[in-house]
Amino acid sequence: MSDVATDRLFSTNSSETARSRLAQLRYEGGVANYLDVLDAQRSLYSKDKESRERKAEAPRPYKPPKAPPVLRPDLMRPAPTPQRRQDLGSSELPLDYEAITRAYLERLRR
Secondary structure (H helix, E strand, C coil), rough: CCCCHHHHHHHHHHHHHHHHHHHHHHHHHHHCCCCHHHHHHHHHHHHHHHHHHHHHHHCCCCCCCCCCCCCCHHCCCCCCCCCCCCCCCCCCCCCCHHHHHHHHHHHHHE
C-alpha cells in the first residue's frame, strides 16, 4: 500500500473516531439523540472493516525460510533395484513367462 493511500486510510479512520467521540459527547450533553451515536459507530465500524480488508489484500513480500529444510536420510535412500531373472529361482515364479510368450507368438504365426 502506498504512503498516500495509508495516510488517507488513517486520516479517515481518525476522523471517524473523532466523529464517534463527538456524537457520544453530544448525546451525553443532551444535544443529540442516540441514533446519531449509533450512526457514527456504524460508520466507524465499516471504515475499520474496510481498512482491515485492504491490509489483508495488500501483497506481501516474499520471505525466504529461516533455515533450509531438514533432509530425512530414510527418504533419501535410492529405490530398490528390481531383481533379474537369473537372481530368481524357478520356484519363485508361478509361471514360465518365456514359454507362454513363445507359445503365444507361435499361435499368432499360424
